[in-house]
Amino acid sequence: MTTALLRRSLIRTQVDFDRTGVQYGCLEVPYSQNRSAYGYIPIPIAVFNYGDGPSLLLTGGNHGDEYEGPVALTKLMHWLPGQRLRGRLIIIPALNLPAVLACSRSSPIDGGNLNRLFPGKRDGSVTEMIAHYVESELFPLVDGAIDIHAGGSSFDHLPTLLTAPPPAARAQSDYERLVRAFAAPNALALDMLGEDRTYCAAATRAGIWFLGGEFGGGARCDPDCLAIVESGLRRVLHELGVTPEDTPPAAVHESKRFVVQGRGHYLHTREPGVFEPVFHLGDEVAQGQLAGRLHFPQAPWRAPIELRFEKEGRVMCARTFARVEAGDCLAMLASQAS
Numbered sequence: 001m002t003t004a005l006l007r008r009s010l011i012r013t014q015v016d017f018d019r020t021g022v023q024y025g026c027l028e029v030p031y032s033q034n035r036s037a038y039g040y041i042p043i044p045i046a047v048f049n050y051g052d053g054p055s056l057l058l059t060g061g062n063h064g065d066e067y068e069g070p071v072a073l074t075k076l077m078h079w080l081p082g083q084r085l086r087g088r089l090i091i092i093p094a095l096n097l098p099a100v101l102a103c104s105r106s107s108p109i110d111g112g113n114l115n116r117l118f119p120g121k122r123d124g125s126v127t128e129m130i131a132h133y134v135e136s137e138l139f140p141l142v143d144g145a146i147d148i149h150a151g152g153s154s155f156d157h158l159p160t161l162l163t164a165p166p167p168a169a170r171a172q173s174d175y176e177r178l179v180r181a182f183a184a185p186n187a188l189a190l191d192m193l194g195e196d197r198t199y200c201a202a203a204t205r206a207g208i209w210f211l212g213g214e215f216g217g218g219a220r221c222d223p224d225c226l227a228i229v230e231s232g233l234r235r236v237l238h239e240l241g242v243t244p245e246d247t248p249p250a251a252v253h254e255s256k257r258f259v260v261q262g263r264g265h266y267l268h269t270r271e272p273g274v275f276e277p278v279f280h281l282g283d284e285v286a287q288g289q290l291a292g293r294l295h296f297p298q299a300p301w302r303a304p305i306e307l308r309f310e311k312e313g314r315v316m317c318a319r320t321f322a323r324v325e326a327g328d329c330l331a332m333l334a335s336q337a338s
């Protein structure tokens with residue numbers, strides 16, 4: 001057996017990515033456990049392959065408690081068969097299916113946070129194997145990838161497209177067309193701060209373009225955010241020529257552009273307690289402005305601690321849970337880009 005064969009993913013699928021037409025199937029992630037010694041976890045996948053044209057990967061459920069992506073992609077799967085299509089779409093609405101079913105950011109099987117596990121491991125845990133499959137088997141098949149997120153259980157997030165403009169100048173105008181086509185109310189350029197374990201970082205390593213996004217939060221499926229994702233995907237597919245005869249919903253937003261400027265844009269607590277915010281999601285706040293008070297349910301006679309914003313900016317996401325532990329993030333700000 002050659003080294004190349006040894007390195008191939010252990011995840012199997014009956015789907016043939018090169019076959020023309022529509023296929024539904026599963027990624028079979030080997031999972032040997034007490035109640036199923038030779039079993040696997042079936043992660044649903046759809047492939048729409050209509051020859052010449054762009055090849056794209058669309059994913060949701062990277063984090064399990066973020067439902068706008070899985071619902072939008074499921075609805076897209078039902079809508080696409082009525083369209084004339086070009087190119088190839090690979091759609092996985094619930095990439096970390098065990099986490100999606102458990103309404104949990106991380107996998108209930110191995111505790112894995114998929115979006116911090118790239119490039120994954122061929123012979124690792126279930127979640128590591130999923131990451132490895134995406135990076136080593138799926139990314140080489142596509143020109144670009146869209147991964148839809150939301151704030152998860154612990155955050156509410158303004159509907160925001162996350163962008164990672166390609167380094168090559170000649171690719172930037174094409175990328176910008178896609179950002180404009182998606183037309184989310186907000187667009188935030190990712191600053192990875194050296195983080196290389198994410199889906200976005202893996203896509204960048206693979207040399208493909210990436211669009212992500214945070215659309216809602218609180219483990220809900222927000223109808224307004226869902227509509228933004230659904231219509232944004234329709235416009236991007238049309239812009240790319242995948243659905244040439246579609247008349248997608250007109251864009252109603254011209255994206256406001258934001259950047260996160262370092263740690264000062266994050267509000268953390270250094271002590272445990274109960275946080276009483278005095279701001280709302282979407283507020284413009286000033287440097288030094290009161291953000292809220294930390295209360296101590298086990299010592300209510302203790303004076304509350306005031307927490308202040310270190311920098312000015314717009315509140316892009318805010319914590320949902322009032323109960324906090326030391327080190328928890330309470331909010332993230334961003335500055336409007338010039």
Ligand SMILES: [Zn+2]
Nearest residue numbers: 063066149150
């Ligand atoms: Zn997420």
